[in-house]
Amino acid sequence: MNKKFSVLIKNKITKFNKTILVENDKSISHRALLIASQCIGPSNLKGVLESEDVKNTIICLKKLGVKILKKNKKYIVYGNGLRSFRKPHKNLLYVGNSGTLARMLIALVATHPNLKVKVSGDNSLNKRDMKRIIEPLSKIGCTFYPRDKTTLPLTIEGTSMPLAQKHTETLGSAQVKSAILLAAINTHGITTVEEKKISRNHTENLLTAIKASIKVKKIKKNNLISLRGQENLSNFNLEIHGDPSSAAPFIVLTLLTAGSKLLIKNVNCNPTRIGFIKILKKMNANIRIKNLKKKSGEHVGNIFVKSGSLKPISCPKELVSSAIDEFPLLFIIASVIKGVCKFSGINELRHKESDRIKSIEIGLNQIGIKTKSTIDSLKIFGNPNIKIKKTLEVYPKNDHRIAVSYVILGLLLEGKIKIHNCETINTSFPGFLKLIRKVGGKFEVK
Template identity: 35%
Template sequence: MSASTPFPYAISARGPLRGALTVPGDKSISHRSLMFAGLAVGESRIEGLLEGEDVLATAAAMRAMGARIERDADGVWHVWGVGVGGLLQPETALEMGNSGTSTRLLMGLVASHGITATFTGDASLSKRPMGRVIEPLSAMGAEFTSSPGGRLPLTMRGLNPGVPIEYVLPVASAQVKSAVLLAGLNTPGITRVIEPVPTRDHSERMLAGFGAELTIEETAQGRIISIRGEAELKPQQITVPGDPSSAAFWLVAASIVPGSDVTIANVGLNPTRTGIITALRMMGADIAEFDSRTVGGEPVADLRVRHAPLSAIEVPPDLAPSMIDEYPALFVAAAFAQGRTVARGAEELRVKESDRIAAMAAALGANGVALEEYEDGLAITGSRGEPIPGGAQVASKLDHRIAMSMTVAGLAAKAEVSIDDAAPVATSYPGFFQTLDHLTGRNEPA
């Protein structure tokens, strides 16, 4: 399944989900492992890399800028880096597909190298704003020529040496934070990012693991992350944990389908990523953790989730940064809860792969779910655990999380839910539908 070839998909109730599975490697960590290894001197080895289209776009871009990247027959990736400051001029435009993470973080890398790069993307990515990254990187000396509204296609010229800055994040965004820190890697002096609201910290953990001189200070202003430039990164052995964003779909599916009992192995439980587990447990979800451990500096555990009646909650807005990608799945859980769930404080959903607030409001509403749409979220009146009506077609809006979330909703609908195009699922979870078939007894896992 390629995200460029439309893939209509229809789903109806199948009964309980049962069994064990692993989810793909964490997408955020996979992107960063390729980039940081590509800047190290020597060979890094990466196990468990997510091989979805977004991460492959990052690999292709790093190859285009000089890194040698190979995958062996066992699925282990080997990266020989060019060293900080060693990125080469790409001969053609860097095609980012649907990946906002690839685009924004690679813009940070290019910003402090004396090269010019053009970034292009698909129709969905080309609608997403890049101004939030352009602003701080321009202050560091990079120059940009973008499409109207600071969008792709976009050409940037890096500056070497760049100018170190102190930057206060105006919105909670790990991508913007990471872009500035990556630009700081090859910038003389100290570059600082101040985040008033903590966001996922994979960049900080991994940069420190690769040998960057990085400090984190908690202050009244917020968290101050400082990085010393002209760094020398050392190659690493990386094991990528399972992606909690991918696990979220099975956590919700097993929670809403009676009789379900699912175990998900090797899930990354970085505290900046576990908001969805916190919210589901607040609703009454039966989620247990086993074999908690640390892998590559990241906390990991196996999760067992069993069907349980869910109750409506008011989702704490301060959970938003730690579950921003999981709101579509949470909205589905709310559709089956008892009472009215209010989930607000998530304006960032408006500028994801799609406008996820509008897309999920339209999708759930068309399938018989009562809801109210706000600028920053939704209020959803649940079905008290009963099947929702279903019976409508969903527009995925080229968004993998809309497609997967509404597939989960279809598992507990009275009538078939159809999705106009589920092909974007390949960007983050190529085996999603095969895993669904396995858990519902349709086939054995590959």
């Protein structure tokens, strides 16, 4: 983690008309690096996000014996084929703050014979639930120590004979689904995943693009994914585009700053990632996606946003999984528009880097916004006239989404907000504050 710093915001942002690029997709960066490590030959990856989370992925893969070079802004991953990891130094791997890296890397390690590796994270990640991957990976023959522990640090003992199984994914977790699929590429036979709640499908898209033996079949509202494992994977070339989650805070700033317009170019617009935009359109947001094209199985386009009046919403449950990372920003919007917004089916937010429902609720309550919550829902009574009378001190607890969301709140309201622990933003969006300045936001770094 970089040196600790805080951000102090004293002034609302004024109207702007800008064109920007946001940093590239973190989810795809992780997956591309991990899958390339299991391919035969060099894969060329352009646009890998250079955030702390992704840098930890590169460090872990290098420790496992994967050669990775950076040349001309491209990362070249020299894959040695399936189950080719070597024992890391001292049999230790550190995954930092990244739940995605932890769960997907553990799945690959767990299906490598002769590996027994201890995986640990930072203080935040070490509190997060790993039972959701321990159960399906134990089912195929992997072993975890200590036996009854469900949080990191954990020691993973790889199995020499992983067994293809039928899995059911009910959480709407792309991390769990992807962990099963990455274990499956090293597992003989056909592994199936019945996806009860649809989640982001970058893993399936990339495996399809590189011609892995994967099939996705739609069954009513569910997906049935099947993958034939232990078939060699060929190296590939991939260009990674803008992260829709990184576009989201700037969409919010534009919508709620009168007279503003924004064009965000070359953003990944995968349908499983733009629930945030679909929800905003139901709130009367003026957002258009232009020049949509399909590249390496992913939809890429330009997002045009214009400010306007938003109306409150009862958020449809079916859009929750495709907007899961953007809910803190939706809560910020709900707090500063007229009316009552209701969000339900959002229990998964309590199992992220922090309890994101609680983290936002505490801050909103402190500035006078009324909220009501349950384990699975949040109701926000918006007040467009709210002002911060006393400096709001925010402690994001190593949760980058919370830090970003409060920066946006600070730029939308009169009064002062001080967000501590802002170095955590570098885990996913190191260029965030620089872009805030580009669109006219003013802040002090403390």
